[in-house]
Amino acid sequence: MSWDGLYASAFEKVRERIGKVGKVLLAYNTNIDAVHYLKSGDLEERIRRTGIDEVLKYSEELPENIKSVPQLLGSILWSVKRGKAAELFVESCPVRFYMKRWGWNELRMGGQVGIMANLLGGVYGVPVIAHVPQLSRLQAGLFKNGPIYVPKLVDGEVKLVHPREFGGEEESCLHHIYEFPRGFRVLDFEAPRENRFIGAADDYNTTLFIRDEFREYFDEIASNAELAVVSGLQALTAENYAEPFEMIRANLEVLNERNVPVHLEFAFTPDETVRKAILDLLPKFWSVGLNEVELASIMEVMGERKLAEKLLADDPVDPVAVTEAMFKLAEKTGVKRIHFHTYGYYLALTEYRGEFVRDAILFAALAAAAKAKLGDVPSINEVVEAMDVPVNKKVESVEETLVREYGMNEGMAEVNGYQLAFIPTKIVEKPKSTVGIGDTISSSAFVGEFAIRP
Structure with missing residues (x-):
């Protein structure tokens, strides 16, 4: 058959x-997944403002968790370069605030x-x-x-x-999902296939x-x-x-x-x-x-x-x-x-x-x-x-x-x-x-x- x-x-x-x-x-x-569809120009501008050299060193080897914006952007590049998914905990409150200001396209069950x-x-x-x-x-x-x-x-x-019948009022947990399509280009990186990087910003x-x-x-x-x-x-x-x-x-x-x-x-x-x-x-x-x-x-x-x-x-x-x-x-x-x-x-x-x-x-x-x-x-x-x-x-x-x-x-x-x-x-x-x-x-x-x- x-x-x-x-x-x-x-x-x-x-x-x-x-x-x-x-x-x-x-x-x-x-x-809750906050899904962000990456745009090449926006990501590249963020990398340049942060410092290309500082970001690039994290594109080769992932940190254990994220404590700085260069680590966040470098980890996204790590996923883009390989077309592979990765997820890291965002330990830093300033980085969590940075991701919230960056925003998202939609919220989904995560x-x-x-x-x-x-x-x-x-x-x-x-x-x-x-x-x-x-x-x-x-x-x-x-x-x-x-x-x-x-x-x-x-x-x-x-x-x-x-x-929906539980009626709880606890804090909502956000995971920031940075999605990219196959062929996505930023700096000298091109994604061999579609995938995403996840910055987990919750303490539960x-x-x-x-x-x-x-x-x-x-x-x-x-x-x-x-x-x-x-x-x-x-x-x-x-x-x-x-x-x-x-x-x-x-x-x-x-x-x-x-x-x-x-x-x-x-x-x-x-x-x-x-x-x-x-x-x-x-x-x-x-x-x-x-x-x-x-x-x-x-x-x-x-x-x-x-x-x-x-x-x-x-x-x-x-x-x-x-x-x-x-x-x-x-x-x-x-x-x-x-x-x-x-x-x-x-x-x-x-x-x-x-x-x-x-x-x-x-x-x-x-x-x-x-x-x-x-x-x-x-x-x-x-x-x-x-x-x-x-x-x-x-x-x-x-x-x-x-x-x-x-x-x-x-x-x-x-x-x-x-x-x-x-x-x-x-x-x-x-x-x-x-x-x-x-x-x-x-x-x-x-x-x-x-x-x-x-």
Whole structure:
């Protein structure tokens, strides 16, 4: 069957059965994204006023967090130069004020939990229980209609209500998203593909603030869940990670006791100590999702520096290096499923076997293409709008390599006792936005897989 045929078949399978998935618990990060579409002339003028030499030194290596305007502008250039996403915490109040004065084009739901809640609950109709650190009216109003719930204490009992019924008045958290298209030029830099840089200007998610409802009533909340997705660990530091990790570990033990499969959505984590702690925590997860930058960062803390370099050396990313890294990660942690996504193709390495693994990532790729094409997907039926987006021809060499190395057939191969699944993605030439596409991919693939498991 052709890839278009496999895409169409996978979509129908998931659409037919996704409504049968039970509640999905989502923790821990939600915020508001202030999206700014970069303009070359404006950015260049800001760089010149700030000082080109001072800015350029941060375009080569990202700082751990942002304490100055040169670091902010240099970090944006780092993303532009590579066409890769990055997110850093903005520690400095003057820089936060600078970003607010710079402004934005629109406000959207942000944070991995917020984006996944709107997709799973608001688009697919899958009931979700979301941890929302701050429930201002502005934040609550960005949630879609649908079976999206947050825990609320009412007379000493936990009730699940839609965020708009919570009635909180806390501070709203802003993440400043600086988006650029493919071919975006500034100074001598040209973006090889569309992407964004994120300046996180909030003090909830950066310390992994966990609400009292989740701290005190997690057993009861977890009793409603059939699946769980954990995210938002990326902004923690060596100084502040210990306490939230104790709570996460305790939450995972509850979920593990209830046999709830838990997916970790990894994100670029600058702090090496936190990366090591995440690696130590991975045995408690069923699944993990990451891209080449994130996989390389994990290989680094595992002492696999040469392999980490290979993961970042080629475009498209070398699938043999990816597969080798996934094997090392699986063997070290015992995680049952690793979902790798990069520009142009996805891979899934699983302890278990079946076409449903490949079909779930096909569905995820179609959902991601629909989001890129439409900007927002109103319902699952609109996901099919991406069927006319062509399959990426540039990764034919990737498929040929996988066929040669592992005997892959129709996107599946048996390798070292695991199943390796591959798909070429559909690439939207001029996406309306790139924000949330990774979260769309990972949550659609994980939940979609459980929808169609035999």
